[in-house]
Amino acid sequence: MSAAAGTAPLLEVRDLRVRYGIGTRAASAQRTAAVDGVSFDVAAGESLGLVGESGSGKSSIARALLRLIPATGTVLFQGRDLLQLEGAALRATREHLQIVFQDPLGALDPRMNVAELVAEPLLEFRAASAGQHREQVTRMLGRVGIGSELLGRYPHQLSGGQAQRVGLARALILRPRLLICDEPVAALDVSIRSQIANLLRDLRDELGLSLLFIAHDLATVRFLCDRVLVIYRGQTMELAPRDALYGAPRHPYTRALLAANPVPDPARGAPRAPPPAAVLTAAVASGGCVFLDRCPLAVVRCTQQAPLLRGVEASLVSCHRASE
Ligand SMILES: Nc1ncnc2c1ncn2[C@@H]1O[C@H](COP(=O)(O)OP(=O)(O)OP(=O)(O)O)[C@@H](O)[C@H]1O
Ligand code: SF4
Ligand SMILES: [Mg+2]
Incomplete structure (x- = not known):
């Protein structure tokens, strides 16, 4: 459900940057940062899709927002900068x-049964006994479709769809304002995917949740999201309302992504070859376009300006090719 125009964003991300293994050989081998100056808002009640091929930096953005990895920039959540908070304030x-x-x-502790798994966040964040919860x-x-007969089961006794429902219940038990979903249906059978996507949509509307929804499956993003942010090599390519993006994609990368739909699953396909080095590295360092080595529309000017x-x-104002 779209947020009303004019309401203050729930989440304001500005110039987010992530670089892995700073000071290590891995870092110097990484030509560009995993997340390289990404900015976006998520309004209350809004669902923002985050798409891009494997390695584009989607999970790194999610992990950075949750403070699971170091990042720089500003992440205002309900007006407070998550990147600056520590201790009790961060927890709250x-x-x-x-x-x-x-x-x-993989996300569920194999030693805990379903009831314990869902109660755990309550016990961690709210002082009370398991009985009270x-x-x-x-x-x-x-609410997520798990009956009481499954309460005593352990993760290995659940199907993939049931486990994801338990994961959802665990995430929602604290009634969060923002739910980040990192490829929540990618590992599930096709028949189960739409059930989980429908459930997510219903829960979002019922609980007034905001979603940051990461997926390769562009059809699910279209089904769930109000706007879509397209990233490539850690940079924003385009951010547009759903219908505009799917109906008239403006950036050559967005067009390529939509043309390749369904985008190949990296878990099943061969890893993508690293970018041809020297030309791209030099171009990006001097402000050129990160997509130039793959763009069918690239011209010389693209090596100097993104x-x-x-x-x-x-919103994309100009791609150099358009103004040639
Ligand atoms: N722990 C890590 N250490 C070093 N580099 C990493 C690490 N995790 C990710 N990267 C690199 O950071 C970049 C972005 O990775 P990220 O996992 O954020 O991409 P993604 O868009 O989520 O990809 P996928 O669709 O495959 O999940 C990639 O180049 C990746 O190789
Ligand atoms: S700036 Fe050039 S290389 Fe980059 S997307 Fe536009 S046309 Fe392609
Ligand atoms: Mg990922």
């Missing part, structure tokens, strides 16, 4: 910001 804010991962089984846990599990994006909305 993180309560309202939850994540659902791609691998539902039982009703709340059962109700939330029921496409112009307007403000934090990153």
Whole structure:
């Protein structure tokens, strides 16, 4: 559900940058930062899709927002800079910001049963006994389609779809304001994907959630999201309302991404070859376009200047080819 125009953003991300292994050989081998100056807003009640091929930096953005990895920039969540918060203040804010991962089984502690898994965030963030939370846990599990007969099961006794439902219940039990979903349906059978996507949409509307929804599956992004942010090599290519982006993509990379839909799953395909080095490195260092080595429209000027994006909305004002 779209947020009303004019309401203050719930999340304001400005110039977010992530570089792995600073000071290590891995860092010097990494030609560009994993996230290289990304800015966007998510309004209350809004669903923002985050798309881009494998390695473009989607999960790094999610991990940076959750403070799971070091990052620079500004991440205002409900007006407070998450990147500056520490200790109790960070904990209190993180309560309202939850994540659902791609691998539902891997994300669940194998030693805990379903009831314990969903009660755990309550016990961690809210002082009370497991008994006091039982009703709340059962109700939330029921809401995501997990019946009471599954309460005593352990993760390995669940199907992928059931495990993802438990992951959702765990993420939502604290009633967060923002849910980050990092490829939440990618590991599931096709038949289960639409069930989980429908469930997410219903829960989002019912709970007034904002979503940052990361996916390769552009059809699910179209189904769930109000706006879509397209990134490539850690940089914003385009940010546009869903219908504009799918109906008339402006950036050559967005067009390539949509043309390749469904975007190949990196888990199943061969890893992408590293970018041809020297020309791209030099071009990016001097402000050139990161997509130039693959862009069918590239011209010489693209080695000196990236496409112009307007403000934090990153609506594409010009790609050099368009103005040639
Ligand atoms: N722990 C890490 N150490 C070093 N480099 C990393 C690490 N995690 C990710 N990277 C690199 O950072 C870049 C962005 O990776 P990231 O996982 O954010 O991409 P992604 O868009 O989520 O990809 P995918 O669609 O495959 O999940 C890639 O070049 C990746 O190799
Ligand atoms: S700036 Fe040039 S290389 Fe980059 S997307 Fe536009 S036309 Fe392609
Ligand atoms: Mg990822």
